[in-house]
Amino acid sequence: MKINEKRLTDTFLELVKIDSESFNEKNIQEVLASKLKALGCTVYVDNAGKKYNTNAKGNVIGFLPGTVKSKPIVLSSHMDTVTPGKSVKPVVKKDRITSDGTTILGADDKAGLAIILEVLQTLKEQKLPHPPVEAVFTLTEENGMQGVKNLDYKKIKGREGLILDNEEVSDLLVQGPAVNTIEVWIKGLAAHAGVVPEKGISALEVAAYALSFMKLGRIDKETVANFGVIQGGKATNIVMDQLYLKGEARSLKNEKLAKQTAHMKACFEKAVKHFTKKIDGKVRKPEVKFVSVQRYPAVNVPKNHPMVKSVVAAAKEQGFVVRPVASGGGCDANVLSGFGFTLPNLGVGCRGCHTLSESLELKEFFAACNITLSAVLAYRK
Ligand SMILES: [Zn+2]
Incomplete structure (x- = not known):
């Protein structure tokens, strides 16, 4: 049971080349919906986009049926990036990926999107026994979290899982104000x-x-x-x-x-x-x-929550120490927490988010994907 690092990297590179600054997420939303369909998910796109000023239709919710009996586990990342995020030209180095210095890279949060797609692909390809998985891709996180605030969250059956939208893989955000x-x-x-x-x-x-x-x-x-x-x-x-x-x-x-x-x-x-x-x-x-x-609202995931424990255990297998930490800011997890979701936020390996020197550290990126896969496989509810 291992993810395909080459494919994960290729998916990431493909996604960062799709322009998706906040309010211009139409293209990436359509690409992601079709990728989820190709992976065997039932895809629902809500109407969040109609409720504020974006060109996209809505948030994407993909449901992959399980092969074992359990409630679904939720995996979520956002589809938009900050500016300047147009015509990103990723530069692949030995241990990291950067932009060419004229734009952001967009690892925030395309690294998260790529990880979720790779996890689904691995489950399918290796026929691993797994619970149902719900991929939730949100719009406009970077600008007031407007996508998630308008999310048709009643269409999501699971209430626990992971958000992949943090920098260092060693920091698992469990609290936010x-x-x-x-x-x-x-x-x-x-x-x-x-x-x-x-x-x-x-x-x-x-x-x-x-x-x-x-x-x-x-x-x-x-x-x-x-x-x-x-x-x-x-x-x-x-x-x-x-x-x-x-x-x-x-x-x-x-x-x-x-x-x-x-x-x-x-x-x-x-x-x-x-x-x-x-x-x-x-x-x-x-x-x-x-x-x-x-x-x-606040995020407050107990440090002994099974979701936290399984991430910490999976990280250990990957040679990483993951600590549950508090954040001073807010993200989709806060809004989802108000809707009754329990979603610790795992780092995807990016650095310098929202700057021209943003990078994605490959070792951490691969580890985050393996950790997510293990957490999915361990999930039963
Ligand atoms: Zn983000």
């Missing part, structure tokens, strides 16, 4: 600052007061919060009546994120009370509009 984007609009009361400042309410002071007792920065080991944008004010002689703040909070625990967000909101409410006053006999108070939108 939930993120809320927070916007605050403060409306004070304008007044001539030189003549009657007491008739004004400064939106800036309201914000400053709220922020003075708000917990920001590092909240605890798992939680952080920050305001990164502030806009307001017209002139030095006007009490500032409008102020806009934009920030975010992140936590590895959904409950902690909710708590931090509520705390931030409460600080502004306290400031509103503090600055409420009588002006010319009338009660005047600042107005605060606080809007928090969840960008994506």
